[in-house]
Amino acid sequence: MSRLLKNNPLSFLLLGLIGLHCACAQLPSPSAPAASQPLPIQEPPRDIPLIEKKWGDLSDKEIGNYGTIALEIRPDRWKHAETDNFILHFRRFTEARKVAREVEYDLWFVATTLGASRDQYARKSHVFIFEDQTEWNLFISKLEVPVWFQSFAHSEGLFLNVRQQNGIMDSHVLAHETTHAVVSRIYRMKHPGHWPLWLNEGFAEQMGSASVAARNHIPTATQERELQHATIPLDALVKTTQYPENPMKVGEFYQSSEKLVRFLMTKSPRERFPKFIDAILDGKTLKEAVAEIYGDQYKDFDTFEKKYQLFTK
Numbered sequence: 001m002s003r004l005l006k007n008n009p010l011s012f013l014l015l016g017l018i019g020l021h022c023a024c025a026q027l028p029s030p031s032a033p034a035a036s037q038p039l040p041i042q043e044p045p046r047d048i049p050l051i052e053k054k055w056g057d058l059s060d061k062e063i064g065n066y067g068t069i070a071l072e073i074r075p076d077r078w079k080h081a082e083t084d085n086f087i088l089h090f091r092r093f094t095e096a097r098k099v100a101r102e103v104e105y106d107l108w109f110v111a112t113t114l115g116a117s118r119d120q121y122a123r124k125s126h127v128f129i130f131e132d133q134t135e136w137n138l139f140i141s142k143l144e145v146p147v148w149f150q151s152f153a154h155s156e157g158l159f160l161n162v163r164q165q166n167g168i169m170d171s172h173v174l175a176h177e178t179t180h181a182v183v184s185r186i187y188r189m190k191h192p193g194h195w196p197l198w199l200n201e202g203f204a205e206q207m208g209s210a211s212v213a214a215r216n217h218i219p220t221a222t223q224e225r226e227l228q229h230a231t232i233p234l235d236a237l238v239k240t241t242q243y244p245e246n247p248m249k250v251g252e253f254y255q256s257s258e259k260l261v262r263f264l265m266t267k268s269p270r271e272r273f274p275k276f277i278d279a280i281l282d283g284k285t286l287k288e289a290v291a292e293i294y295g296d297q298y299k300d301f302d303t304f305e306k307k308y309q310l311f312t313k
Helices: 009-017 066-070 093-114 133-141 169-187 197-215 236-237 249-268 270-281 286-294 301-310
Strands: 051-053 079-082 088-089 125-130 151-154 158-159
Touching: 051 169, 066 088, 066 125, 066 158, 079 270, 088 270, 093 169, 093 197, 093 270, 125 133, 125 169, 151 169, 151 270, 151 301, 158 169, 169 197, 197 249, 236 270, 236 286, 249 301, 270 286
Parallel strands: 088 125, 125 158
Antiparallel strands: 051 079, 079 088, 151 158
8 A cells, every 4th residue: 555645635546445355245243342432441562472483383374365376476485473363474574563563453443443352353364464566566466456556455364565666554554454354354244234335444544543543642633634525425425336436536435434434433422333333234224324323413314414514523
């Protein structure tokens, strides 16, 4: 993923399409009670133990087609290590340690936000860390994805290009992608509904800002972008099932999705948001889900929509 340019709608082009595979997965509804505000004090330790292992000693070797393709690129150079929640494949320990620290925190933050219990995300995600642009380009050329992909989540796995031509992948992008992987782990194949595209990407964007802020003990608002291009009407937004082809429209879609999620999460008790997700995954429309979860705040959907339109945070 290229570095994200703040407030630039074109900067959303790459970020806008990387979660496509996650968006299409079937996802179950969490059964654990929602977390209450504020987040629990028990953060994961900052010094994450990263235990290097041989391939044969890894606790899980089911890496999928994309993982197999990745490890076939100069296979003699891949190293492997595990943390409590991830299995990392990398070239250099330096990059692996940084990624491990951040994804472990991001997983904790997202799971806590969703009120998920440990057993809901017990299976480890595989993380493939590229630090050579040429190798990344070769990897991407073997997949059915756009050639400009610069980091993405695929189901429960992460494929990261951490050293790109225009800089090192930033923490917001890493948190965004980790959110996709964590969501797939928590909501794994037990629910007939799918995460709508706007909810999938809007939640990942919001978590990208909120997780980085929490990890650095600063207000979330300091990490949030201004949503100057969040102009898609609610009705059109929730009906969007494919990413726009026009780069400007991609920016509008991402900002509009983030605005709706941010509005729901900041203007209502946060513990309701997982219940709202459940309602959406149960097949309810946005109007029906708002009435069920937030009906005591808004006398009707027109009131909800008017307050949403005035929301500028």
